[in-house]
Amino acid sequence: MTESSALDPEDRKIVTLARSARARNGVPEGAAVRDDTGRTYVAGTVDLASLKLSALRTAVAMAVASGAESLEAAAVVSTAGELSADDVAAVGDLGGAGTVVLLAGTDGEVRETVRTG
DSSP: OOOGGGSOHHHHHHHHHHHHHHHHHTOSOEEEEEETTSOEEEEEOEEOSSOEEOHHHHHHHHHHHTTOOOEEEEEEEOSOSSOOHHHHHHHHHHHOTTOEEEEEOTTSOEEEEEEOO
């Protein structure tokens, strides 16, 4: 568990962006990732008949499609009690071992912090 108030300002930013994406789009999850240049990519859950992606996998895909070569950190805002192994793996695929993934509740408080790899 990580105290949200103790978060690095850049990590706080991606939690806030993820929370905003969830609320704005009315989706179960919001996510944001920060690449190695400081750019952020924000997404919500995709739930179409032919395509289903978690918010975090969507944000990673957006980063890849935009030319990101690595990730520094990721954040998910969800009611889920834990991070999906597939979501963490997607972050690790682009960010490499040790990339921080934050899980926050809908109130923005970080409940879990994991590192990929």
